Amino acid sequence: MARSMKKTNILSKIIYHLFTMTFAFVMIYPLLWMILGSFKENIQLLQRPEELWPEPFTLENYKLGWQGFAGYDFGIFFKNSFIIAGLSTIGAVISSSIVAYGFARCSFKLRGFWFSCMLLAMMLPFQMIMIPQYILFNKMGWVGGYLPIIIPHFFGQGFFIFLNVQFIKGIPRDLDEAATIDGCSIYSIFPRIILPLIKPSLVTTAIFSFMWRWDDFLSALIYLSDPMTYPVSYALKMFSDPSVGTDWSSMFAMATLSLVPIFIIFFTMQKYLVEGIAATGIKG
Amino acid sequence: MKKQNKLRHYLGKQEIAGYVFILPFIIGFLAFMAIPMFLSFVFSFTDYDILSKPAFIGINNFKNMFFNDPKFWKVFKVTLKYVIFSVPLKLLMALLVALLLVRNTKLSGFYRAVYYLPSIIGSSVAVAILWRRMFASDGVINSILQSIGIPSNIPWLGRESTAIWTLIILTVWQFGSSMLIFLSGIKQIPVTLYESAKVDGAIGIQRFFKITLPMLTPTIFFNLINQLINGFMAFTQSYIITQGKPRDSTLFYTVYMYQNSFTYNKMGYGSAMAWFMILILSVLTFILFKTQKYWVYYEAEN
Numbered sequence: 202m203a204r205s206m207k208k209t210n211i212l213s214k215i216i217y218h219l220f221t222m223t224f225a226f227v228m229i230y231p232l233l234w235m236i237l238g239s240f241k242e243n244i245q246l247l248q249r250p251e252e253l254w255p256e257p258f259t260l261e262n263y264k265l266g267w268q269g270f271a272g273y274d275f276g277i278f279f280k281n282s283f284i285i286a287g288l289s290t291i292g293a294v295i296s297s298s299i300v301a302y303g304f305a306r307c308s309f310k311l312r313g314f315w316f317s318c319m320l321l322a323m324m325l326p327f328q329m330i331m332i333p334q335y336i337l338f339n340k341m342g343w344v345g346g347y348l349p350i351i352i353p354h355f356f357g358q359g360f361f362i363f364l365n366v367q368f369i370k371g372i373p374r375d376l377d378e379a380a381t382i383d384g385c386s387i388y389s390i391f392p393r394i395i396l397p398l399i400k401p402s403l404v405t406t407a408i409f410s411f412m413w414r415w416d417d418f419l420s421a422l423i424y425l426s427d428p429m430t431y432p433v434s435y436a437l438k439m440f441s442d443p444s445v446g447t448d449w450s451s452m453f454a455m456a457t458l459s460l461v462p463i464f465i466i467f468f469t470m471q472k473y474l475v476e477g478i479a480a481t482g483i484k485g
Numbered sequence: 486m487k488k489q490n491k492l493r494h495y496l497g498k499q500e501i502a503g504y505v506f507i508l509p510f511i512i513g514f515l516a517f518m519a520i521p522m523f524l525s526f527v528f529s530f531t532d533y534d535i536l537s538k539p540a541f542i543g544i545n546n547f548k549n550m551f552f553n554d555p556k557f558w559k560v561f562k563v564t565l566k567y568v569i570f571s572v573p574l575k576l577l578m579a580l581l582v583a584l585l586l587v588r589n590t591k592l593s594g595f596y597r598a599v600y601y602l603p604s605i606i607g608s609s610v611a612v613a614i615l616w617r618r619m620f621a622s623d624g625v626i627n628s629i630l631q632s633i634g635i636p637s638n639i640p641w642l643g644r645e646s647t648a649i650w651t652l653i654i655l656t657v658w659q660f661g662s663s664m665l666i667f668l669s670g671i672k673q674i675p676v677t678l679y680e681s682a683k684v685d686g687a688i689g690i691q692r693f694f695k696i697t698l699p700m701l702t703p704t705i706f707f708n709l710i711n712q713l714i715n716g717f718m719a720f721t722q723s724y725i726i727t728q729g730k731p732r733d734s735t736l737f738y739t740v741y742m743y744q745n746s747f748t749y750n751k752m753g754y755g756s757a758m759a760w761f762m763i764l765i766l767s768v769l770t771f772i773l774f775k776t777q778k779y780w781v782y783y784e785a786e787n
Contacts, residue, residue, distance in 0.1 A: 218592065221585060225599040228658070232602070234625055235615045250625040251632050296509045303506025307499045315507060318514055325518065326718045328739045329763055332746050332755045333521030333528070339535060356513020386493075387502045416609045419720060423747060437610045438725055441617075449618055456611035463606055471598060474605075478665045 266451035286414035292355035301365030323359025368402035405477035529757040546757035568716035579663035604661030613725040670704035
């Protein structure tokens with residue numbers, strides 16, 4: 202009796218893993234196909250697409266693809282992406298945590314009103330404000346450079362403010378009070394007490410911000426016109442334009458390369474990603 | 486010296502300090518959101534090509550949108566169709582897989598990572614390029630279908646009936662982050678509920694419909710609103726993978742808005758389109774909030 206129970210248990214386990222594993226393979230298949238495709242010759246990629254393994258294995262696509270287009274290589278585009286995503290992220294982390302501290306720890310007039318404004322800013326998609334923002338930045342003479350892409354992130358981003366507010370609220374107020382008795386002002390409590398304790402939410406902010414900025418291509422599409430300034434996402438779009446690109450293997454090589462920073466973050470920071478999503482329900 | 490102390494005392498008050506801390510947000514909110522949105526509202530009643538001064542034309546932009554621009558309704562319908570199919574399918578998928586992964590095994594972490602990964606990279610240009618190749622008539626989708634015995638050489642991206650579905654599939658593929666939200670929702674359901682259900686004789690499917698599903702409705706509600714907004718805002722897929730083709734059957738609202746504003750320099754018309762979409766999203770969100778009491782279960786009430 203007990204033995205047959207055990208048997209059905211094992212059987213159900215096997216079925217479970219078989220099913221979950223197969224489905225996981227289907228899910229990941231497109232990515233595998235792209236990554237492995239970046240090491241295939243064009244002829245294999247286009248004529249025998251069902252083959253997964255590169256035969257022969259070649260690195261030529263990376264060499265060719267890296268040269269980019271119109272005399273600009275991908276080294277330039279990667280550098281640009283790191284500048285844009287890096288600076289935006291620094292801005293988002295610093296400003297969002299400071300603003301969050303104000304919302305979480307200070308009581309002031311109209312706090313509820315400003316908090317609602319913050320939620321509104323969080324809900325309103327970029328697509329809905331891109332036209333008037335463009336008009337504004339055009340008036341300021343910023344169009345064509347990185348300022349309109351980077352600067353708004355230095356003024357607190359709704360999602361990240363919200364994330365940090367939630368986190369700060371979880372820190373016991375006794376700590377603040379003890380620090381006040383020890384002579385800390387409300388300004389020194391932030392860097393001395395709060396900041397070291399909210400490291401997890403700062404890291405979560407940083408990785409989400411970096412990934413979103415790295416992927417973002419809409420703002421580059423709107424604001425940039427000189428290939429010298431393109432980030433990888435936008436350069437990849439130009440590189441793969443149907444009128445220009447027919448070398449699919451090279452496109453796959455550069456597409457794969459463009460995802461490497463995201464993969465690195467994903468595999469090293471998974472804990473923060475998963476917890477960040479669970480805690481705030483951040484969209485992904 | 487005394488003055489300095491006074492200033493310090495003044496700034497030390499919570500009332501003042503709060504504003505000092507949230508000042509960046511206030512400046513950013515006014516400069517990059519509130520004022521631009523107000524201006525965009527004004528521009529929506531003008532003819533504005535950004536080079537010359539805006540000319541006031543009353544409600545003509547909205548009139549043209551509703552009555553003289555058949556493309557406007559076309560893109561609206563296309564976007565609506567995309568949202569109506571992709572959002573429920575994505576959420577259903579997320580829920581089913583969350584139920585699958587709630588079981589704790591040695592491989593749980595691995596499964597979670599694999600199912601979550603597509604939603605991290607799915608909206609990138611890289612994946613858009615990949616999708617274009619996969620669904621080409623000589624792409625991997627057709628050749629896999631052929632190798633399992635289904636003769637297929639459908640140009641998925643070239644036909645009006647199938648092109649939109651390649652974009653819907655791409656969206657559904659990114660169910661990972663919704664799945665994680667469901668997963669954490671399921672884990673928060675008190676075990677005692679299931680235990681008492683066991684005493685009452687509820688098993689399997691019954692347990693799901695009597696406990697899991699009702700307890701998850703707040704999470705479903707949250708996901709639904711989020712995904713609806715995301716759906717109406719979809720841009721990259723339409724812009725890069727299909728470029729709206731064939732015959733505008735995959736031209737999304739935001740892409741047409743972008744074209745009007747930045748390709749044809751019709752900023753006034755673009756602003757009008759943006760405001761119409763904001764109205765739609767607000768009404769939708771409002772209605773959903775109103776329907777909450779009929780289907781969303783909050784613990785405190787019961």
